[in-house]
Amino acid sequence: MPKAVLYRMDLPNYTCGYGTAARDLLKREKFEIEEHVLRTRRETDAFKDKHHITTTPLIFIDGVKIGGFTDLKKHLNAQKPQKKRFWKR
Numbered sequence: 001m002p003k004a005v006l007y008r009m010d011l012p013n014y015t016c017g018y019g020t021a022a023r024d025l026l027k028r029e030k031f032e033i034e035e036h037v038l039r040t041r042r043e044t045d046a047f048k049d050k051h052h053i054t055t056t057p058l059i060f061i062d063g064v065k066i067g068g069f070t071d072l073k074k075h076l077n078a079q080k081p082q083k084k085r086f087w088k089r
Contacts, residue, residue: 004031007047008057009038018069019057025069029076031061 004026008019026033038044044056051058059066066075 001030001032002062003034005034005036005060006057007036007038007059009044011039011041011044016056018055022057022059022069022072025072025076026059 006019006023006026008023009016010019023033023035038047038056047058048054048056053068055068057068059068059072061075066072
């Protein structure tokens with residue numbers, strides 16, 4: 001089972017929708033998830049500075065930095081085998 005590390009923001013007055021969407025997508029794709037929830041603005045800002053990013057979430061798969069939610073979707077689609085088509089539409 002592939003392993004994903006997810007860092008997402010869940011502040012007292014705001015939950016990042018992309019972070020929860022990334023978590024749900026990883027669960028659907030049967031990843032083992034190590035989840036780190038950033039609970040304060042200070043913690044979130046320090047994390048973003050450390051990793052040179054401007055938004056959360058941040059996802060790593062098997063130790064490789066994937067990026068945010070959109071990057072995760074692209075990565076997972078690229079990993080799926082392409083179906084052979086015998087004719088064009």
